[in-house]
Amino acid sequence: xxxxxxxxxTKLLGEDSVLHKLEDLFLYEYDGSVEKGLPEIVVFPATAxxxxxxxxLAVKYHAPVVGRGAGTGxxxxxxxxxxxxxxxxxxxxxxxxxxxxxxxxxxxxxxxNYELTCAAEPHGLYFAPDPSSWKSCTIGGNVAENAGxxxxxxxxVTTNHVSALELVLPDGELVRVGSKHGDSPGYxxxxxxxxxxxxxxxxxxxxxxxxxxxxAVKTLLAIFDAVDDxxxxxxxxxxxxxxxxxxxxxxxxxxxxxxxxxxxxFPMDSAAVLLIEVEGLTEAVxxxxxxxxxxCNEHQAREVRLARDDAERDLFWKGRKxxxxxxxxxxxxxxxxxxxxxxxxxxxxxxxxxEIGTQFGFQIGNIFHAGDGNLHPIVLYDPRDTAQFERAxxxxxxxxxxxxxxxxxxxxxxxxxxxxxxxxxxVFSDADFNxxxxxxxxxxxxxxxxxxKIFPLNKGCGEIRVRKQPVxxxxxx
Amino acid sequence: xTASSTNFAARVESLIGPSRISTDAAARACYAVDEILPxxxxxxxxAEEVAEIVRFAALEKLALxxxxxxxxxxxxxxxxxxxxxxxxxxxxxxxxxxxGDLTLSADAGAPLAKLNALLFEHEQFLPLLVPWYSxxxxxxxxxxxxDSPLRQFYGTARDFLIGAEFVDxxxxxxxxxxxxxxxxxxxxLHKLLIGSLGSLAVITRLNFRTFPSPxxxxxxxxxxxxxxxxxxxxxAIASSSLTPLTLDIISPELAQIFGARTPATPExxxxxxxxxxxxxxxxxxxxxxxxxxxxxxxTAFAGTTEVRDRYARELTLLAEKSRAASTAILGDTxxxxxxxxxxxxxxxxxxxxPTTVILKISVLPxxxxxxxxxxxxxxxxxxxxxxxxxxxxxxxYFALLLTSANEDTTARFSQSISQIFDLVFAAxxxxxxxxxxxxxKERKDPRSEQLLAPASSRLPxxxxxxxxSGVAPMRRLKSAFDPQNILAPGRFV
Numbered sequence: 010x011x012x013x014x015x016x017x018x019t020k021l022l023g024e025d026s027v028l029h030k031l032e033d034l035f036l037y038e039y040d041g042s043v044e045k046g047l048p049e050i051v052v053f054p055a056t057a058x059x060x061x062x063x064x065x066l067a068v069k070y071h072a073p074v075v076g077r078g079a080g081t082g083x084x085x086x087x088x089x090x091x092x093x094x095x096x097x098x099x100x101x102x103x104x105x106x107x108x109x110x111x112x113x114x115x116x117x118x119x120x121x122n123y124e125l126t127c128a129a130e131p132h133g134l135y136f137a138p139d140p141s142s143w144k145s146c147t148i149g150g151n152v153a154e155n156a157g158x159x160x161x162x163x164x165x166v167t168t169n170h171v172s173a174l175e176l177v178l179p180d181g182e183l184v185r186v187g188s189k190h191g192d193s194p195g196y197x198x199x200x201x202x203x204x205x206x207x208x209x210x211x212x213x214x215x216x217x218x219x220x221x222x223x224x225a226v227k228t229l230l231a232i233f234d235a236v237d238d239x240x241x242x243x244x245x246x247x248x249x250x251x252x253x254x255x256x257x258x259x260x261x262x263x264x265x266x267x268x269x270x271x272x273x274x275f276p277m278d279s280a281a282v283l284l285i286e287v288e289g290l291t292e293a294v295x296x297x298x299x300x301x302x303x304x305c306n307e308h309q310a311r312e313v314r315l316a317r318d319d320a321e322r323d324l325f326w327k328g329r330k331x332x333x334x335x336x337x338x339x340x341x342x343x344x345x346x347x348x349x350x351x352x353x354x355x356x357x358x359x360x361x362x363x364e365i366g367t368q369f370g371f372q373i374g375n376i377f378h379a380g381d382g383n384l385h386p387i388v389l390y391d392p393r394d395t396a397q398f399e400r401a402x403x404x405x406x407x408x409x410x411x412x413x414x415x416x417x418x419x420x421x422x423x424x425x426x427x428x429x430x431x432x433x434x435x436v437f438s439d440a441d442f443n444x445x446x447x448x449x450x451x452x453x454x455x456x457x458x459x460x461x462k463i464f465p466l467n468k469g470c471g472e473i474r475v476r477k478q479p480v481x482x483x484x485x486x
Numbered sequence: 487x488t489a490s491s492t493n494f495a496a497r498v499e500s501l502i503g504p505s506r507i508s509t510d511a512a513a514r515a516c517y518a519v520d521e522i523l524p525x526x527x528x529x530x531x532x533a534e535e536v537a538e539i540v541r542f543a544a545l546e547k548l549a550l551x552x553x554x555x556x557x558x559x560x561x562x563x564x565x566x567x568x569x570x571x572x573x574x575x576x577x578x579x580x581x582x583x584x585x586g587d588l589t590l591s592a593d594a595g596a597p598l599a600k601l602n603a604l605l606f607e608h609e610q611f612l613p614l615l616v617p618w619y620s621x622x623x624x625x626x627x628x629x630x631x632x633d634s635p636l637r638q639f640y641g642t643a644r645d646f647l648i649g650a651e652f653v654d655x656x657x658x659x660x661x662x663x664x665x666x667x668x669x670x671x672x673x674x675l676h677k678l679l680i681g682s683l684g685s686l687a688v689i690t691r692l693n694f695r696t697f698p699s700p701x702x703x704x705x706x707x708x709x710x711x712x713x714x715x716x717x718x719x720x721x722a723i724a725s726s727s728l729t730p731l732t733l734d735i736i737s738p739e740l741a742q743i744f745g746a747r748t749p750a751t752p753e754x755x756x757x758x759x760x761x762x763x764x765x766x767x768x769x770x771x772x773x774x775x776x777x778x779x780x781x782x783x784x785t786a787f788a789g790t791t792e793v794r795d796r797y798a799r800e801l802t803l804l805a806e807k808s809r810a811a812s813t814a815i816l817g818d819t820x821x822x823x824x825x826x827x828x829x830x831x832x833x834x835x836x837x838x839x840p841t842t843v844i845l846k847i848s849v850l851p852x853x854x855x856x857x858x859x860x861x862x863x864x865x866x867x868x869x870x871x872x873x874x875x876x877x878x879x880x881x882x883y884f885a886l887l888l889t890s891a892n893e894d895t896t897a898r899f900s901q902s903i904s905q906i907f908d909l910v911f912a913a914x915x916x917x918x919x920x921x922x923x924x925x926x927k928e929r930k931d932p933r934s935e936q937l938l939a940p941a942s943s944r945l946p947x948x949x950x951x952x953x954x955s956g957v958a959p960m961r962r963l964k965s966a967f968d969p970q971n972i973l974a975p976g977r978f979v
Contacts, residue, residue, distance in 0.1 A: 108850075108852075110721070110851070110852045111850045111851055111852050111880075112724075113850075133725070154670065155670045155674075157668060161668070165645060166670075168674065168677075169641065169644075169645050184958070184959060186959065188848065188914075188915075188916060189850060189914065190848045190849060190850050190879075190880040190881075190914075190915060190916075191848075191879070191880070192642075192848040192879070192880060192881050192916075193848065193916050194681075194846070194848075194916050194918045195681075195957070195960050195978075195979070196678050196681070196682060196686070196960050196963055196979075197644060197677045197678055197680055197681070198959055198960065198963075200644055200674055200677030200678065200680075201673060201674060201675070201677060201678055201963075203674070204670050204673070204674055205673055221725075221727070221729075223727065224727035244586060247586060247587065247588060248585060248586040249698075250588075250609060250610065250697075250698025250699075251698075252698070289727075289729065290727055290728070290729075290789075290793060290796060291796075292789070292790065292792040292795075292796050293789055293790070293793045295792075296789075296790050296792070296793070349664075349666040349667075349668050349669060350666065351584055351586075351587035351589065351665065351666060352586065352587045352588075352667075353584055353586035353587045354587075378668070381668045382587070382666055382667065382668070383668045416664075417664075417666050418664045418666045418668070418669040418671050419671040420669070420670050420671050421666070421668040421669060421670065422668060422670055423670070424670055425670070425671060425672065433671070433672070436664075436671055436672070437661075437672060438660075438661075440654075440658035440659060440660050441660050441661055441662070441672075443656075443658065443660075444654050444658070444660045444675070444966070444967070445662075445672055445673055445675070447966040447967070447969075448673055448675065448963065448966045448967075449673075450966070451959075451962035451963055451965065451966040452959070452962065463672065463673075
């Protein structure tokens with residue numbers, strides 16, 4: 010790493026805000042995915058002005074730059090794929106404003122998702138996007154990845170709750186897009202930047218919409234003896250226009266693992282459970298809960314349990330949200346996939362996933378946002394066994410291909426990142442890539458910000474650099 | 487026509503055939519944008535034909551404006567160039583509808599009413615009940631960025647548009663998003679098309695998530711002698727547990743227009759509140775149902791009998807606390823007539839006077855009380871009749887209405903508009919001229935030298951105080967989508 014850059018960054022930020030020793034850097038080589046990428050320098054900005062200055066220094070030394078929140082991402086979005094400078098937003102963690110009347114909050118990118126909801130709670134408000142990692146993931150990361158969560162079924166994903174952003178562009182320029190009121194004229198720039206995986210700009214401030222806490226919540230646990238019945242219940246709920254706030258599925262194998270560890274009260278001998286939550290006015294919730302139970306019973310639910318109190322509700326959710334952690338007990342590593350299918354195709358897709366598991370020799374668990382059709386099959390493997398790892402990746406690619414075949418999407422909430430960049434040509438044509446690349450270049454022309462993400466390597470920055478060479482421009486007639 | 491324009495008309499004809507182009511003056515006049523006529527009207531029959539025409543236009547550097555049924559073409563700046571009108575109404579198919587997944591794809595030229603007619607069969611709908619509803623195409627609705635009262639509950643198109651196919655300025659057919667309700671694959675380019683006025687790409691197909699049509703919806707109206715009462719009630723509703731479908735405040739002048747007029751746009755099959763659709767040629771008159779001296783808060787809600795009873799009870803109670811002069815639950819006969827008028831607020835305002843200027847103002851709801859008062863003062867000082875509808879989320883449509891347009895009134899108009907801009911920016915909001923005569927759009931603010939019309943007003947004039955010039959990134963995007971600047975040039979950025 011360039012000592013000049015380290016020196017200048019230290020001068021700007023202070024010794025305690027710059028890491029450059031290998032043993033320190035290793036901590037930032039991972040995120041929640043199976044990918045790796047080692048940064049050469051890690052810095053901790055405290056202000057947007059810092060971010061701008063850091064970016065300008067990186068430009069001066071031709072070092073790539075990547076932003077990182079809590080590093081809980083699942084697609085390698087916050088990894089330094091080509092080294093360079095990593096900006097960790099842990100110290101930009103202040104909630105700048107809560108505006109109850111207009112239902113807005115202004116936060117720095119390092120604010121933890123759950124802390125915002127806690128801060129809004131005294132006003133009867135909360136921040137709706139709730140990824141499983143909500144107790145550690147940051148709003149900045151949520152914005153970069155357009156994160157989802159169980160309750161996005163009724164309330165939408167991160168992009169639906171962001172009204173304005175302050176950004177630092179890859180040349181260090183500070184810009185604001187969107188507006189606090191959320192209806193600013195012109196192109197929907199906030200809509201473009203949310204979910205752009207830190208490939209267009211770094212986010213330094215976020216204005217979010219806060220939602221009003223519902224008056225009543227009912228949480229149901231529907232227990233099934235066959236996965237197909239659980240899946241058909243989801244299809245039927247959707248088709249009948251019953252929109253719960255959340256509709257999650259855990260298959261039998263997964264829930265047994267979870268139950269051993271968390272004791273959420275999930276029945277050990279069932280084939281699948283649906284965790285369904287309905288929210289709203291007391292009168293509406295009563296009717297909705299009855300409708301949900303009726304549909305599940307029509308599809309041979311063994312039992313539909315209603316959480317008796319908040320304690321039992323929390324326990325059900327603990328079983329769901331901590332499930333991935335529980336699976337860590339079974340194998341050295343697990344690969345959580347993220348694909349989306351039309352909800353009408355859920356039963357056949359779950360059957361196909363089991364076939365693929367059998368074919369490649371894995372037990373594949375399913376714990377996912379059934380109401381959205383957002384699948385999260387989990388493949389357990391041992392990363393030290395290279396052949397097994399390869400097989401796990403092949404099985405995963407097969408599942409994702411099937412999702413696309415039935416009209417689904419490559420990723421529902423985890424992002425493309427490094428994980429799926431090479432699969433992007435399954436979805437997008439050359440014309441699509443050309444346009445996306447021109448949009449990318451409009452903000453990040455030198456590919457200095459988060460290189461090697463979203464675009465397949467042969468359609469990404471390499472080509473851009475070649476095309477941008479001044480020599481070529483000079484040789485034009 | 488000049489020799490070169492005859493030549494390119496012939497070239498467009500060779501691309502799509504003689505029956506799909508028109509060069510006669512009467513036909514071209516129908517496609518005028520701010521009194522500027524295109525040289526050729528082309529009506530492609532497929533996305534491929536659209537791409538061919540755009541490729542040709544890019545090669546020849548010809549300016550092109552896509553349109554649907556042209557009900558909202560007046561939104562935007564006058565085009566700097568206009569060679570080809572691209573009439574998209576022949577692309578009117580609905581290639582995909584999965585009622586079980588609540589997703590639908592429609593070609594850009596498909597009428598909104600056609601989509602909803604299909605959706606109603608499955609007790610679903612698309613919550614885009616926009617002005618000129620029965621004439622609007624889905625592509626035009628999205629490209630215009632127009633909203634509807636239902637945004638209170640369902641949000642705007644940005645919340646349920648899940649993917650799109652479109653031809654970029656290089657003439658390539660591209661896509662973004664997909665057909666599933668949750669998707670983070672690649673950039674959300676389709677969001678940029680909303681409100682882009684055709685300046686980034688020609689939309690050929692749009693994918694939506696659809697919604698179950700609400701079970702038995704009802705309406706509630708509370709009247710107040712002063713705006714403050716209506717605003718107090720709105721605040722009370724917003725901080726209650728109620729989640730109404732619509733929540734609008736209308737000024738006494740708009741109530742008067744509602745009572746005196748019937749929208750010129752014919753009616754069609756529209757979701758009328760119940761779990762079914764009604765078909766009627768025009769809206770029933772409502773006479774003096776609204777007191778034309780009072781402010782009205784209008785809200786719709788839906789649900790089972792128990793839920794509706796709860797709404798009726800609680801809304802009435804909250805209205806009493808806000809000292810409403812009167813309250814009413816809308817009955818089965820009045821409801822479609824009142825909802826239809828609320829939906830058609832903008833078209834009715836434009837029809838209410840020969841010269842109507844409508845500003846779209848977006849300001850946080852907490853600033854509305856002061857803003858309403860100041861807007862009234864500005865209009866009164868200029869002796870201009872005015873009317874407004876305010877959505878609870880913060881968006882206000884403010885109209886200045888005048889019986890004739892001459893140099894004096896144009897001057898008064900533009901002075902008032904400058905004052906309104908200052909007022910709105912001071913409150914941290916945005917204002918733009920949504921509908922205005924061309925002369926007014928092209929007039930510059932005497933102090934800031936900024937154009938008053940939509941494109942320029944989209945650039946915050948008080949840039950001294952703000953970090954941003956939101957415009958620079960928008961220009962970059964425009965160049966990325968349309969490097970030759972052939973798509974609706976001058977209309978936006």
